[in-house]
Amino acid sequence: MSEVPGAAGPDSGHAGDGSSASGPAQGMPRWVKVFVGIAIVLAVLAVVALLAPGDHGPGRHGPGMH
């Protein structure tokens, strides 16, 4: 491991050359399309979970609505 990872922002180890990991690819890379697909599925599941009656609903996230 060349650098210590973080969770929110880019590492600065290669900050002097932000292009080092970008490559010549044009358009959206396949791995991004996979991520977007997974995100859409998870978003649909989250909406279903929020709208469904039971343990997890919108009332669980707000004060005075329980």
Place this chain on the structure above:
Amino acid sequence: MGPRLRKLVLTAHVATSVGWLGAAAVFLVLGIVGLCSGDAAVVRAVYLAMDAASWPVLVPLALASLLTGLVQGLGTKWGLFRHYWVVVKLTMTVLAAAVVLLYTETLAYQADLARRVGDGDISALRSAGPVLHSGIGMVLLGTAVVLSVFKPPGLTSYGRRKRRSPATA
């Protein structure tokens, strides 16, 4: 940013991000104990502990991780919207931080319930919510770590424009 400041912010970013991941792991374990334990006192203690740790630990770590990440992006040539891996990571972190902030209300509600319910009524207290939320959080934060290490290639259209005109970057 100068090299020293960059290292300082990076250190803060790594510390808070890894701390956030660790906190999520603890919440996952507490959530599982809350769901599975047969001891009513333990179940109540679990929900009280999660509420007690949410604002002093979880929220500051999440916000600090997000803030230091933004500073890292804005203060280096990586930017925030030039590389797909940065955009994806930032999106996941914003979502995770938002869920943390929203979920503190639920944790407070469950802690209040834990103070009021008797030993024979802990089934009303048990919730899969903490397990679900911290589990998803760990997946998101773990994925962010992987993206940070591997930095998968791919410039956004904005990043390509900036590369073609570096003078305006």
